[in-house]
Amino acid sequence: MSVLEGAIIYSNLLVLLAVGLTLTYITTAVPNFAQGSFAVFGSYIALTLLRLFNIHPYYSIPLVFVMGGLLGVAIYMGVLKPLISRGAEVVILMIATLAVDLILLGLLGSYSDYLGVITKKSAKKFILTPYDFEVAGTTGIFFVSILTIVVILGGLYLLLFKTKFGVAMRASMENPDLAEIMGVNVEITRLTSWILSGALASVAGVLLPFRQEIVPMTGGIIIVSIFASSIVGGLSSIFGALLGGYIVGMSESFVTFYLSKIFGPSVLVYSRVVSLIVLIVTLILAPRGITSIKWRRIKWLKNFFS
């Protein structure tokens, strides 16, 4: 797998995760700290289907999409909706998603032990690359991840911009109070965003084991990159998530790759440091993300130096 190929695959997966995060942030105004664990949830469903029913992970994507959506529903209805209806502040909602992350980690961890017991093959950590196919010297995951991104983003575009429901949804993202007065059911748009977020993250989770090893803890590790992608692009723009995913994915892969050429392979484990630096630089220069910059009059530059 060449560096560019790996970087594109990784960026595609980050885009899937960051789009989900951004969607729920726009509708519910809470950064979801459990997004990484949503992905691992998808990975374990794919692993279960593979080990128990011998279904190839690529074919399990539709089912995982549905299951991820159900997870999104469960978390919105079970945790966030009751809190929002009690008027909880943003920080409280964030703590709630941290708790959800911990519960998911516990459930995934215990499930991995259980799966190991019933299949008599450890599921504590796994990688799916041996199940991948190859086309003209390029790994299958490269094409599958691009295809997934195109299909999902295309579908999202059609949903948001070409249907009445999408108009209502965008309206309630822009101004929930006004949308509610105009007869839009804000509750349904919020629920939809959580369904989509869970589904997209879980699909990313099916593809992730084709690139790196998965352990129940993976969600907590990858979360830094997901947040970096969303924030770099601008937490309130779906297009920004696409851009941010690529910026973070590319810089993580390439910066660590070139640094490892200079300092040796021990640098490779520090790829998260690159995301953190990208995140902090963005926050200092353009706190609302790249899509918020008005390139015509670069006011922020003046603000920054004054």
Next chain:
Amino acid sequence: MAQEFLLLNIVIWVGLYLIVALSLNIEYGYGGIPNFGRALAVLIGAIAVGGIVNRILMVIFGISGQIIDASGVVKTTLNDIIAQNPIYGIGLFLFCLIVAGIVGAITGAIFILPSAKLSEDYLAITLLAISEVAFMVSYYHPDIIGGYYGVTFPNVFNFVPGEVRLSVFAGVIILIAFFVYLFVNRVLTSPYGRLLKAMRENEDVVSAYGKNIMMLRIKTVALGSGIAALAGALYSMFSVNVIATNFSRVEWTFYPILMILLGGLGNTRGVFLGVTSFVVARILLITYKFEIVEILSLPFDPVWLEYILFGFVMLIILIYRPEGILKEKPVFTPPIKKVIKKRKVGSE
């Protein structure tokens, strides 16, 4: 014997977590700064002991080499000296605490700088990300605190016989936690504490009164991080080895948040209640985990059970009792009490 061990364990963890929870209560409970990176300050305390003090000792005793091996030599050399000369041990202990407090405060002050331009949610994400990355780097990089292998540290109370070591540590930790409690209580009942509450409620009003919000934040987080670093240092000296995996986000960020929410935000007595009830529950769970697994015949490692359980406890508190066990009470300063008295007299 087993029961005594259990009790001492509870005392030690109440002490450690009380320090961390109090520090978080200053920042989040009073100041309203959502510090989702508390684990970083605790880790810094451990680095101060395992990375900095260890290196100073290496220079003093002329030991060279990699920190992982050299710390072993430092340990054996120092253990002998401390066994004969208790004063060295106590001196080293105090020195570690001072270094940890200072380094923790400096890191805290730098750590909060991004908050100048960020709203709460962005700030929380950034702090969590910084803390998570620091955790990862100190785990992977062998030159900080030995990375994957960790480093050892001398037993600062090597002069007491082995069988009472645990009791001595428990006593010292709870004593320091008590001092921290008194100190924090004193600080928070001063005008500074009320200023923090004002900042939590409305930053614009505070800056309209001529207070510099940013300076106030830097001071607060420096104070909080300095205190939290003490816990990291104490824990490292107690376990006589320092390894990054002991300072995970769950244990030192999530659990402290859980404890202060359980006890009641912005309320020092509540923090104590929250810490005690949490630690008792957790230690019992850890001690009897194998029995629990057997009785329920669970097909998995009991550590996951702890995560699931405390995750749900957090959600239940947030949904059903967001104010915690003890509610925050309004502050009655002497001038306010006087006014109340006058009104009472006037109305009679």
